[in-house]
Amino acid sequence: MxxxxxxxxxxxxxxxxxxxxxxxxxxxxxxxxxxxxxxxxxxxxxxxxxxxxxxxxxxxxxxxxxxxxxxxxxxxxxxxxxxxxxxxxxxxxxHKQAETRHHRALAIAEKLEKVGVENAFEGAKNLANGEVTRAHYARYLVQIGKVSNEAQAFKKYLSQGKSCYVKSAWVxxxxxxxxxxxxxxxxxxxxxxxxxxxxxxxxxxxxxxxxxxxxxxxxxxxxxxxxxxxxxxxxxxxxxxxxxxxxxxxxxxxxxxxxxxxxxxxxxxxxxxxxx
The missing domain is CATH 3.20.20.140 (Metal-dependent hydrolases)
Known part of the structure; x- marks a missing residue:
C-alpha cells in the first residue's frame, strides 16, 4: 500500500x-x-x-x-x-490578531510614504483578499517597480531593522x-x-x-x-x-x-x- x-x-x-x-x-x-x-x-x-x-x-x-x-x-x-x-x-x-495586523498595515503604509511610496495601503489592499500583510506590500513594491522581487522588498524595506518595519504586539x-x-x-x-x-x-x-x-x-x-x-x-x-x-x-x-x-x-x- x-x-x-x-x-x-x-x-x-x-x-x-x-x-x-x-x-x-x-x-x-x-x-x-x-x-x-x-x-x-x-x-x-x-x-x-x-x-x-x-x-x-x-x-x-x-x-x-x-x-x-x-x-x-x-x-x-x-x-x-x-x-x-x-x-x-x-x-x-x-479577531484580535486581525485588528493588530490591520493597525500594523496602516503603520507600514505611513513609513513607506516617508520613503516615497504613496498610496501603499490601497495598493497592497488591492492585492489582498483579507488582511493586508507584509507580503502584500512586497508584491505592491514589485508591481510599481520599486524592487525587482519580493525578497528584495523585504531586504530593503520590510524586514526587522529596515526603514519600513513595524513591530506588532502579537499574542x-x-x-x-x-x-x-x-x-x-x-x-x-x-x-x-x-x-x-x-x-x-x-x-x-x-x-x-x-x-x-x-x-x-x-x-x-x-x-x-x-x-x-x-x-x-x-x-x-x-x-x-x-x-x-x-x-x-x-x-x-x-x-x-x-x-x-x-x-x-x-x-x-x-x-x-x-x-x-
Whole structure:
C-alpha cells in the first residue's frame, strides 16, 4: 500500500497566499496529496471553501491556522491543527490578531510614504483578499517597480531593522497554545530553523514550547538539507514532541511545492497519529 502524502502547512488568499482556497486544494490534488491542512496567518476564513473542494476531490482535509506570537522580542509562528473552527475563544483570539495586523498595515503604509511610496495601503489592499500583510506590500513594491522581487522588498524595506518595519504586539505562545487546545486542536512549532537564532536559543524556545503544552514541531519542510531534518528529528525526540510536515506553500514557484519531499525520519512519531 502506497504511503499517504501529507502537507500540513499551506496558505491561500485568505492570508498571504496567491491561490484561492479552491485553487490551492486543486493544486494539492494535482501533486498527489492525500491529507492537506490550510494554515492561513491568523485566519480561518478559507477553511469552509477549502474543505468543500477537498471533499469533492477526495482529499482528507484538516482545519489549520498559523498564529503569530511573540517570544523574547521575536516573532514565532504556532500552527494549530484539527481544531473546531467555531470555538468562541479561538475565534475571539483571531479577531484580535486581525485588528493588530490591520493597525500594523496602516503603520507600514505611513513609513513607506516617508520613503516615497504613496498610496501603499490601497495598493497592497488591492492585492489582498483579507488582511493586508507584509507580503502584500512586497508584491505592491514589485508591481510599481520599486524592487525587482519580493525578497528584495523585504531586504530593503520590510524586514526587522529596515526603514519600513513595524513591530506588532502579537499574542504570547502560551495563550496561542491554550486557545488551540480549548478548540480541541494540536499546537505545532512552525519552521524552527527559519528563526534567526543560535541552536542554544532554539532549544530554549523548543523547551519552553513543550513546557507550555505544545504538541509538535515541524520536522519536514521545503528546502531543507538532510542534516537539518535529522537535527529537527533529534529535537522532536529529545523534547517528546510529535513531528509535523509542511511545505509552507504560498504561491507556485520552483523551490517550494505542495507535498514535495515531506518525509519524516523513522524515529519521529507523526502528528497525524494524534489527529486520527
Amino acid at each position: 502506497t504511503e499517504k502524502i501529507y502537507d500540513l502547512h499551506s496558505h491561500s488568499t485568505a492570508s498571504d497566499g496567491t491561490l484561492t482556497p479552491t485553487e490551492l486544494v486543486q493544486r494539492a490534488a494535482q501533486q498527489g496529496i492525500n491529507v492537506l491542512a490550510l494554515t492561513d496567518h491568523d485566519s480561518i476564513a478559507g477553511l469552509a471553501e477549502a474543505r468543500m473542494t477537498a471533499n469533492e476531490l477526495g482529499i482528507e482535509f484538516i482545519n489549520g491556522v498559523e498564529i503569530s506570537t511573540e517570544w523574547e522580542n521575536r516573532g514565532i509562528h504556532i500552527v494549530g491543527l484539527g481544531f473546531d473552527e467555531t470555538s468562541p475563544n479561538l475565534t475571539a483570539l483571531l 504570547d505562545i502560551p495563550t496561542a497554545i491554550q486557545n488551540i487546545h480549548q478548540a480541541g486542536g494540536l499546537a505545532v512549532l512552525a519552521h524552527p530553523l527559519r528563526y534567526t537564532m543560535t541552536n542554544r536559543w532554539l532549544k530554549r524556545l523548543i523547551g519552553e514550547f513543550k513546557e507550555w503544552g505544545g504538541d509538535g514541531i515541524e520536522v519536514a519542510g521545503a528546502g531543507q538539507t538532510v542534516d537539518q531534518r535529522q537535527l529537527l528529528a533529534r529535537w522532536a525526540t529529545e523534547y517528546d514532541l510529535l513531528g509535523s510536515v509542511g511545505s509552507d506553500f504560498h504561491y507556485p514557484c520552483g523551490w517550494i511545492e505542495l507535498g514535495r519531499s515531506l518525509w519524516l525520519p523513522e524515529n519521529v512519531t507523526p502528528i497525524w497519529q494524534a489527529l486520527a
